[in-house]
Amino acid sequence: MIKRNKIKNLLVDSEYGKKVTVMGWVKTFRNNRFVALSDGSCMQNIQIVLDYENLPDALLKRITTGCSISVTGLLVQSIGKGQNVEINAENIEILGDCDAEKFPLQPKKHSLEFLRENAHLRFRTNTFNAVFKIRHVLGFAVHDFFNKRGFVYMHTPIVTASDAEGAGEMFKVTTLDFDNTPRTDTGEVNFKEDFFGRAANLTVSGQLEAELGAMALGEVYTFGPTFRAENSNTTRHLAEFWMIEPEVAFADLEDNMNLAEDLLKYVIQYAITQCGDEIDFLKNRLLEEEKNKPQAERSELDLLQKLQFCLDNNFERLTYTEAIDILKASKPNQKKQFKYIIDGWGADLQSEHERFLVEKHFKKPVILTDYPKEIKSFYMRQNEDGKTVRAMDILFPGIGEIIGGSQREERLDILINRMNEMNIPQDELYWYLDLRKFGTAPHAGFGLGFERLVLFVTGMTNIRDVIPFPRFPKNAEF
């Protein structure tokens, strides 16, 4: 194929008069003369100018919104307003026709719901071009951050046999014939005859395996798909999502918080630097959308200001107990405006409480630590008070919990006690306990929901719009 010029480069090229070739998809075709062409290399289109009087009608008719073309012509300074350069076409080839009557996308604004139903085509829109470019850059920044710090990227298994992590409902993995399932003498499904010789699931977390890596390599992280079979229907849950889970040996909760805050700030800064156009586009999109809202509901900061604010301020760090005191004394609690009134210590915080702390009280990201052990996982390190564990949740405005983590319990006897109390079977996790028998050490880690990060940075509001092909209850299309 002929070498093509990328539109991104041509738009800033001032070598007028040179012959160039571009290939892309037609966004609009105006006036029988002007084609707005996109090749995905940037958000902007390049304008192609056709000498329509000397082109066959049959060819012009085939230039429709969505079709793909190859154009060779001269790069020139534009006569019209709105763009600096354009291409005077000398030769046009239709690479792929696009029936205008059937193509769902029109040169107009579409609802996100409609585009979600057409997820195979939504990449063609400006909004999703921006979202998925930012997603890419954030993913790259995560690797860059950890690599610079000497972390080892560890691939933890996607298929796991341990059902003991308690992180949520799991998807079963099996090759058994549903119409003829092998049974044991007592009538239960006999997984001994299944592919792995035991019941297997898709992973809900790579943490336990990452701990194994950290206790030898020192600092590791995972970045992979994670599956939760919960019937959750919200704007911040997916059945299949990507999670980043660093695990660090010889680290306590303080180190863990520092690492998490550094990571978030690094990748947000990276996105601002690398995706200025994309963030700018999404910022304006949000401003446009907010014009329809009453003044009181509009954001105080635009998208870029919000991200910058996050970089410029330290995250507010406080304990669960301190948060409860603030909430107890808060106006919405006193006036009974909360759906769940805070009247004592020990209850889990509801979304409305987290939102109050982040969006009303502190007005910045918050790290809550030292939760009651009853509402947290078995592997979190117990404090001396016997009541709380060294957990941390990082709460972001509009997102809620973006990171959940803890210092891990490295003391074998205390860990076993806790597992007994919570009915966690020890035999299945013998390998996890072995870590505490053979050279145990303090260590800590956390899980960062990648899509929630992308939500925050793009300013999108539904998590289904920041992953190319969302998986959620009743939907596995594409």
Place this chain on the structure above:
RNA sequence: UCCUAAGUAGCUCAGCUGGUUAGAGCAUCUGACUGUUAAUCAGAGGGUCCCUGGUUCGAGCCCAGGCUUGGGAGCCA
């Protein structure tokens, strides 16, 4: 899973108290125009009113059940 709102043309939506042949803008098609920026002007075509029952002389509209979607909650990252 719970609460709540919605489902009408390709898209976004209107449709009165239940009453003739279900409308608009955009898109599409045809023609005109041709340096446009979501081009403009004129005309045309386009409907399983989400599905299944029910009430009624008559249902897009009322009732019951179901499906799907949006928003909120729970669960969580």
